[in-house]
Amino acid sequence: MQLIEVTDKTTEKQFLDVARVLYKDDPVWVCPLDMDIRKIFNPSLNAFYKDGNAIRWILKDDQGKLTGRIAAFYNKNKAYRYQQPTGGAGFFECINNQEAAHILFDAARDWLDRQGMEAMDAPVNFGENDNFWGLLVEGYTHPAYGMPYNHAYYQELFENYGFIPYFTQITKHLDLAVPFPERFWKIAGWVNKRPGYSFRHFTYKEADKFLHDLKEIYDQAWVNHEHFVPLDIEVAKRELESAKPILVEDFIWFVYHDGKPVAFFVMYPDANMIFRHFNGKMNFWNKLRFLYYKRTKEITRLRQSMLGIVPKYQGMGLESAIFWHLQEPVLVKRPHITEMELSWVGDFNPKMMATLEAVGAKPGKKHITYRHLFKDDASFQQAKKIV
Secondary structure: OEEEEOOOHHHHHHHHHHHHHHOOOOOOOOOOOHHHHHHHOOOOOOHHHHHEEEEEEEEEOOOOOEEEEEEEEEEHHHHOOOOOOEEEEEEEEEOOOHHHHHHHHHHHHHHHHHOOOOEEEEOOOOOOOOOOOOEEEEOOOOOOOOOOOOOOOHHHHHHHHOOEEEEEEEEEEEEOOOOOOHHHHHHHHHHHHOOOEEEEEOOHHHHHHHHHHHHHHHHHHOOOOOOOOOOOHHHHHHHHHHHOOOOOHHHEEEEEEOOEEEEEEEEEEOOHHHHOOOOOOOOHHHHHHHHHHHHOOOOOEEEEEEEEEOHHHOOOOHHHHHHHHHHHHHHHOOOOOOEEEEEEEEOOOHHHHHHHHHOOOEEEEEEEEEEEEOOOOOOOOOOOOOO
């Protein structure tokens, strides 16, 4: 087998093509957009390069056929927040062959070791955890935009190598034709009547204000996560601009108490329902097709990707009130929307797990984020619970 570092346009194209080769007969898989993955490995577009680095490889068999790929990366701001300095590996794809998987995992581990890391999490993203994060182990159905999908045999490849589950990520689905629990709406009504609370949806006209409100909430809501990194406004601006073709202003809501931002909810139409037709390519023709499919209401599913509540206001039913405000833009104005995916909540976050239960969401998918320790005598600890 030949392990080849990605160093030029040819090997970069092959890195992207590995997935198209391995999933060509899978009717459920949706090819991620090439431009989305390229952006992650572009130092001028990815802020995580400021204090880190990344490397990619492809794997070919003796006949030169593409058989696998992997990326390894680290960011010092995140790496040294753990007991062992921890890097990451992601974008793993591989044939069902343990030897091939070992070659790829070894390459990532050895490179990270040379960078001073003592552990690696996988499969993860060289960026925020709302996209390309975790190994799918249950729920092999349509992947929403940004959510990872993989062959079922990958779990065995990871665990045979010595990866240990670090935390489990739960995704649930809401059938929007089924009424929410009555108790849920009672809580929403109670919150809406409380003095001092106000609810506003995002507008591009006031994008700068809302981004600063987002940061204020985010940095308080996630500060107790062990992998917490304060939100970078410039990164958020770039993400907002790149998502503009699919974002809907009244799908993003903010809650204020006495004028101070205390909660936000981010949801967007699942663009994978259109991107499934493009095989990862967003050329001029597919941009036109994208506009056509948007008009034909091809998208019937939403993905809720983020819900942040300042700790002081958690447990007060704000999520119920947010859903109450979503009735008009989602259920009334857009009756063709029939499903919402709530992704994802880690098992280290019991409060958010309880919220998923409260809305009556049904089981959807399960992903696992694994950790591999480089030293045999190192002690393994699972992700800390958020209390």
